[in-house]
Amino acid sequence: MNNNIPYTPPSFESDGFNCPFCQAYADQNWAFPTKVVKNTNYGSDKNYAICRCTRCGQFSIWVNKDMVFPRALTSPPPNSDLPEEIKTDYEEARAILLESPRRAAALLRLSIQKLCKHLGENGETINDDIASLVKKGLPSQVQQALDIVRVVGNNAVHPGQIDLNDNKDVANSLFSLVNLIADTMITQPKHVEELYQNVVPEPQCEAIKRRDGS
Numbered sequence: 001m002n003n004n005i006p007y008t009p010p011s012f013e014s015d016g017f018n019c020p021f022c023q024a025y026a027d028q029n030w031a032f033p034t035k036v037v038k039n040t041n042y043g044s045d046k047n048y049a050i051c052r053c054t055r056c057g058q059f060s061i062w063v064n065k066d067m068v069f070p071r072a073l074t075s076p077p078p079n080s081d082l083p084e085e086i087k088t089d090y091e092e093a094r095a096i097l098l099e100s101p102r103r104a105a106a107l108l109r110l111s112i113q114k115l116c117k118h119l120g121e122n123g124e125t126i127n128d129d130i131a132s133l134v135k136k137g138l139p140s141q142v143q144q145a146l147d148i149v150r151v152v153g154n155n156a157v158h159p160g161q162i163d164l165n166d167n168k169d170v171a172n173s174l175f176s177l178v179n180l181i182a183d184t185m186i187t188q189p190k191h192v193e194e195l196y197q198n199v200v201p202e203p204q205c206e207a208i209k210r211r212d213g214s
Contacts, residue, residue, distance in 0.1 A: 007076035009172055012049070012065040019053040020070050026055035066098065074098070075175040079182035081190065083118055086111050090178060097171055105166040106159075108174035109151055113159040115178065119185050126159065127152035138184055142177065149173045 008017040008025055016027050029052045032045060049062040061069040075097055078090040093107040109126075117123030121132055130143050130152060146152050149170050150163065 009074045010067055021058040022056035024055050026053050079179045081186045082182050086114050101168040101171045102162045102166045105171040105174055106162045109159040111178050115181055
């Protein structure tokens with residue numbers, strides 16, 4: 001997986017998103033079947049909709065603004081550099097998102113706590129961990145986004161516990177945040193290190209280390 005490829009989850013009446021069939025970002029065409037009552041046209045019914053991907057031509061079916069076919073994972077895949085334990089929690093959250101967005105959000109909060117611990121924080125208070133990560137290079141906007149979705153600042157709900165106020169939008173934001181933290185703190189430094197090792201000749205590497213006192 002290319003961690004830098006953006007992902008837009010399918011959403012009701014959206015003009016474009018990543019297709020659940022071909023996975024590509026594509027324009028989407030919507031149609032609302034005509035409701036029939038006693039063989040008489042009654043007008044379109046937005047409780048039911050059909051959406052066609054302009055790239056692959058496949059149709060998805062929506063009921064009450066939720067996609068019921070295909071039963072695809074509608075959230076972005078995990079950053080490939082996430083530790084396996086966190087990937088497992090993340091994938092479980094993806095699998096249950098449509099049936100239980102509250103449980104999915106609880107798993108994602110737990111994933112954020114584990115990720116903070118993996119990055120060297122104490123893993124006890126997410127608010128403190130994120131503040132420390134911001135000092136180490138995590139964009140301050142991430143801290144603001146975490147506040148918005150109540151990952152931090154809510155002492156009544158701890159990571160792994162269900163917040164009754166959570167919904168699918170909150171869960172989708174948390175998927176993106178887990179990947180953003182991983183990309184900023186794991187993937188990007190790894191790529192810079194790989195580039196450094198591949199481009200800078202060994203004599204210059206040694207000279208730089210002596211210069212930096214390492």
